[in-house]
Amino acid sequence: MAHAIWNLLTKKSGNKQLFLFMIYIPATLLLLPEFIAEIVSVQVPLSGYVLLVLSLLIQAGYAYFLSRTLTLGDLSQVYPMMRGIATFLLPLCGVIFLNERLSLWGWLGLGLIALGFFLLSGFYRRKQRFQASGKVLLSIVAVGFCTMAYVMVDKVNLQHFSPIVLLEISNIGFMLGLVPFIRFREVGWVKQIRENGKLLVAGSILSPGSYLLFLFAMSMSQLTYVAPLREIGTVCGTFMGVWLLKEGKGALRLASASIIFAGILLVGILGI
Secondary structure (H helix, E strand, O other): OHHHHHHHHHHHHHHHHHHHHOOOEEEEEEHHHHHHHHHHHHOOOOHHHHHHHHHHHHHHHHHHHHHHHHHOOOHHHHHHHHHHHHHHHHHHHHHHHOOOOHHHHHHHHHHHHHHHHHHHHHHOOOOOOOOOOOHHHHHHHHHHHHHHHHHHHHHHHHOOOOOHHHHHHEEEEHHHHHHHHOOOOOHHHHHHHHHHHHHHHHHHHHHEEEEEHHHHHHHOOHHHHHHHHOOHHHHHHHHHHHHHOOOOHHHHHHHHHHHHHHHHHHHHHHHO
């Protein structure tokens, strides 16, 4: 739920890249001493540090494409698509590249995710108003790939580092991914705080906080069970876009998001 809400706050902000950059500053500064202390003290093989750097780079890509997606598309349209594509790609890659198998329920779940994605894309409609552009779809797929990648990498990283270290690396990588969008010499920091102060405070808690909760959950349970439950905010994000942001095609988008969520649950719970 926290993830869906901070995406809503980002969508409501003016300069989305700057907003996302600023909400990560407090947590990054707060966790930096603990991060340095653990990095210096732990005994980790070289492969662990390589995966830590890889996590940082993936988070940078995630931030880059997420900010583009939220800038170009409606929240109620792009949010469930972003959340569903990662769940779709993970088992599909396992079948294609790792010779894994999906149950009939798993294939049905993938089909539902694909159906919901197709309905939300608007490609079947003659009117262009609610049709997602090619740029938006490419950004959505990129976000999905990045989400799938950082979840898998960080699940392995939890064997070597605490959730606090992984959250700090996530924060740093996320901020680096936003740097290309920001002209620091022209940024009015005080103006941003005055105009979006409450949103910035809420975002600075919910955004890093949501991933910290997920990291703790991954450290206590199998990814197969945790990942699908993380996507409970799919329908919530769509509902907030329709209700609070007054975006169009509410009934269709809520129905499509529900189809995606049903597919996610089938893949995660009955897919194997």
